[in-house]
Amino acid sequence: MENINLVSGMRSTGKLHLGHYMGVITNWVKLQEEYNCFYFVADWHALTTKYDKTENLRQDKLDVVLDWLSCGIDPEKSTIYFQSKVLQIAELHILLSMITPNNWVERDPTLKDMVKILKNKDAENNENMPQMSYGLLGYPVLMSADIMAMNADIVPVGIDQLAHLEITRDIARRFNNIYKTDLFNEPKPKLTEVPLLLGVDGQKMGKSFHNDIKISDDEITTSKKIMQCITDRSRARKDDLGHPDKCEVAFKYYQAFSDSETVKQVEAECKAGQRGCADCKRQLGCIINQKFAPVREKRFEYQKDTDKVYDIINEGSKKASLEAEKIMKKVRDAVNI
Ligand code: TRP
Numbered sequence: 001m002e003n004i005n006l007v008s009g010m011r012s013t014g015k016l017h018l019g020h021y022m023g024v025i026t027n028w029v030k031l032q033e034e035y036n037c038f039y040f041v042a043d044w045h046a047l048t049t050k051y052d053k054t055e056n057l058r059q060d061k062l063d064v065v066l067d068w069l070s071c072g073i074d075p076e077k078s079t080i081y082f083q084s085k086v087l088q089i090a091e092l093h094i095l096l097s098m099i100t101p102n103n104w105v106e107r108d109p110t111l112k113d114m115v116k117i118l119k120n121k122d123a124e125n126n127e128n129m130p131q132m133s134y135g136l137l138g139y140p141v142l143m144s145a146d147i148m149a150m151n152a153d154i155v156p157v158g159i160d161q162l163a164h165l166e167i168t169r170d171i172a173r174r175f176n177n178i179y180k181t182d183l184f185n186e187p188k189p190k191l192t193e194v195p196l197l198l199g200v201d202g203q204k205m206g207k208s209f210h211n212d213i214k215i216s217d218d219e220i221t222t223s224k225k226i227m228q229c230i231t232d233r234s235r236a237r238k239d240d241l242g243h244p245d246k247c248e249v250a251f252k253y254y255q256a257f258s259d260s261e262t263v264k265q266v267e268a269e270c271k272a273g274q275r276g277c278a279d280c281k282r283q284l285g286c287i288i289n290q291k292f293a294p295v296r297e298k299r300f301e302y303q304k305d306t307d308k309v310y311d312i313i314n315e316g317s318k319k320a321s322l323e324a325e326k327i328m329k330k331v332r333d334a335v336n337i
């Protein structure tokens with residue numbers, strides 16, 4: 001399916017965690033075999049909320065790509081780029097902003113949630129900052145430009161992004177109607193089926209919650225974090241009968257990262273009171289470290305040669321620009337600009 005374009009992006013949040021790995025990256029790696037994949041770091045989107053905290057932006061962008069490459073996103077198969085290096089996206093964003101009614105973006109529930117979080121942060125800092133910038137309001141329009149610049153058919157995203165994608169489809173349809181053309185596809189979401197990986201404390205895994213394990217964490221750090229995982233809270237002693245289904249984090253990690261034989265064994269021993277939680281988590285730490293050893297090895301190599309990584313990104317950004325230019329020529333014609 002060489003001719004079907006697929007686009008997905010991640011904001012430049014810095015080093016990625018195991019939740020990203022399970023929920024997004026493994027899926028992206030598989031999709032490379034089937035589609036013409038465009039994977040990018042959404043650095044403009046990062047600015048919609050962190051415009052005043054850009055001191056780590058360059059490193060964060062690089063870290064995201066380092067993690068992708070070491071997990072198997074292959075520049076021979078996929079186009080890897082920075083959003084801000086594809087200027088056609090900005091051009092398309094302006095044109096799309098002209099045809100997007102305000103109320104379409106104002107009622108976007110994902111955007112409302114983002115604003116709520118921002119407002120809470122501002123309240124904490126007691127700052128008198130404006131809560132919603134013009135740029136943040138345009139978040140779904142910019143995302144539409146990301147997708148439509150490659151005229152993608154398929155967009156793998158999480159459930160939280162569906163509302164944005166609905167707007168993209170509406171904008172694509174509206175463009176086609178207004179300018180009497182059939183230039184744009186209506187891109188379809190492709191949801192990942194993997195259940196969300198929780199943080200070590202049992203809450204949603206996230207950098208800002210300090211409960212995440214990074215893909216690039218070293219073995220000692222990983223083992224230490226694994227020892228903090230919540231288990232079956234009703235269990236006090238090793239020979240208490242355990243309940244793997246109530247083991248909030250550790251057993252779930254076994255299910256995510258170990259083979260089915262191991263899962264069965266852990267389950268049986270836990271239920272029979274033959275397995276202490278500390279030992280159980282020590283073993284889990286080893287399993288995860290073993291699984292990520294080759295990934296970390298690869299990351300280490302890339303890190304030593306960041307010139308090569310920037311070459312990959314520059315090359316990908318050029319390819320993405322060429323792809324975007326194809327449709328933009330027609331878009332400019334359609335708009336008569
Ligand atoms: N908004 C997405 C997120 O926060 C990132 C993103 C930006 C994106 N542009 C995109 C995802 C285009 C898919 C397609 O996860």
Ligand code: SF4
Binds near residue numbers: 242243251278280
């Ligand atoms: Fe969870 Fe393992 Fe403890 Fe059972 S023994 S409760 S599976 S950590």
